[in-house]
Amino acid sequence: MIPPCDPIILENNPQFRKLYQHLTTNLLNADGSTRANDEQPARKAVLEELRGCRVRSANKKIKQQILQQLAFDADSGLPDDYRDPLAVITLYLESSPSRLDLEDGDDHRSSHDQALSLLASDIDAFYSIIPALVIPFSNALSSALEDLRAIANAGKSLDCAASAPAIPHTSTLPTRTRIRTSRNQFKAKSQAPLASQLRERLQKLRQIQLAQIPAARARMAITAAKVLETRAEILKHTVVLLERVKHGALSRATKSKAEHLALVAQGVEAKLRIIKLDTAAILYTPEVVTALDRYRQHLRETRERLEEKQGKLLEELKGYESMDSTETHELSARSSKEHFESGPMREIARRYGSLVKEIEAVKLEIQRISG
Numbered sequence: 001m002i003p004p005c006d007p008i009i010l011e012n013n014p015q016f017r018k019l020y021q022h023l024t025t026n027l028l029n030a031d032g033s034t035r036a037n038d039e040q041p042a043r044k045a046v047l048e049e050l051r052g053c054r055v056r057s058a059n060k061k062i063k064q065q066i067l068q069q070l071a072f073d074a075d076s077g078l079p080d081d082y083r084d085p086l087a088v089i090t091l092y093l094e095s096s097p098s099r100l101d102l103e104d105g106d107d108h109r110s111s112h113d114q115a116l117s118l119l120a121s122d123i124d125a126f127y128s129i130i131p132a133l134v135i136p137f138s139n140a141l142s143s144a145l146e147d148l149r150a151i152a153n154a155g156k157s158l159d160c161a162a163s164a165p166a167i168p169h170t171s172t173l174p175t176r177t178r179i180r181t182s183r184n185q186f187k188a189k190s191q192a193p194l195a196s197q198l199r200e201r202l203q204k205l206r207q208i209q210l211a212q213i214p215a216a217r218a219r220m221a222i223t224a225a226k227v228l229e230t231r232a233e234i235l236k237h238t239v240v241l242l243e244r245v246k247h248g249a250l251s252r253a254t255k256s257k258a259e260h261l262a263l264v265a266q267g268v269e270a271k272l273r274i275i276k277l278d279t280a281a282i283l284y285t286p287e288v289v290t291a292l293d294r295y296r297q298h299l300r301e302t303r304e305r306l307e308e309k310q311g312k313l314l315e316e317l318k319g320y321e322s323m324d325s326t327e328t329h330e331l332s333a334r335s336s337k338e339h340f341e342s343g344p345m346r347e348i349a350r351r352y353g354s355l356v357k358e359i360e361a362v363k364l365e366i367q368r369i370s371g
Helices: 007-012 014-027 041-072 080-094 106-118 120-128 130-152 156-163 175-190 194-245 249-283 286-325 333-341 344-370
Strands: none
Touching: 007 014, 007 194, 041 080, 041 130, 080 120, 080 130, 106 120, 120 130, 130 194, 194 249, 286 344
């Protein structure tokens, strides 16, 4: 097969384009053979014989593949009793003569007879199930033929839909005539030779390979170059941002300055702690600590005495209040006021107020010393 050539190369080299067109149209066939040799009668006879041999070989291979498909495909519809001898026969047909015929002459004949004797029961079973294989074999061939026609007609539906004229909604032809015409068209399409369809499909694919694929590759290369250029720009901006933010001179200077300030702050904090400890050592000497402990003990004892005295006074005050409550209510307001202003009640209130003031003063002094 002649290798395809890029249309851009043909456009850039006019002389080579003329030579290429002359070779592909006048001198050589699509498969690379010479056109002049095809006109010779002897070559035509050989080609016809070769074509016939190829057709027979293709028929044998197709039949062998269909039998193999029926034998090993679980969806073929054949029972297991039919599939087992069919599988043996297909394996026998697939075996090359070099495997069965080891030597020529009597040994070859004896080995062949031995193989046939071993497979005699399977061959008889295969002959007996041939009528049951007709319908599955025909269905498999029809399915393969439909697949080939689908491959040959691939891409034609869109072209036909684009090139077909618009069909009016109202037609003057009778219904039967239209149905008959559509049936005839379908039959004509179904009877079209598959070889010509496949050949036409291959020619279209070759035209696509020669014309569209190189142009698409060129566009893809341009797009890839643009993508790579954009990627390079992105990498460039990324490097610039990293240089400015993380790995640049300014970012490194800022980071080192922050680390230096952190170390300075730690040093200042350590110095303040040392000064605090020195101040505490200077202020709280053993004599001062001993004096403070003694004074704290004195204040604690004083507080206990005052609290005890306060409790006694409160009990005495409660006794006086109970005595006042038992007095008669016939006394006037003036006599009760004079009795409160003069006598033991006034002295008790004065002493109670002075004791409360002393207690508050002691509490404040204890809090000041403790703080």
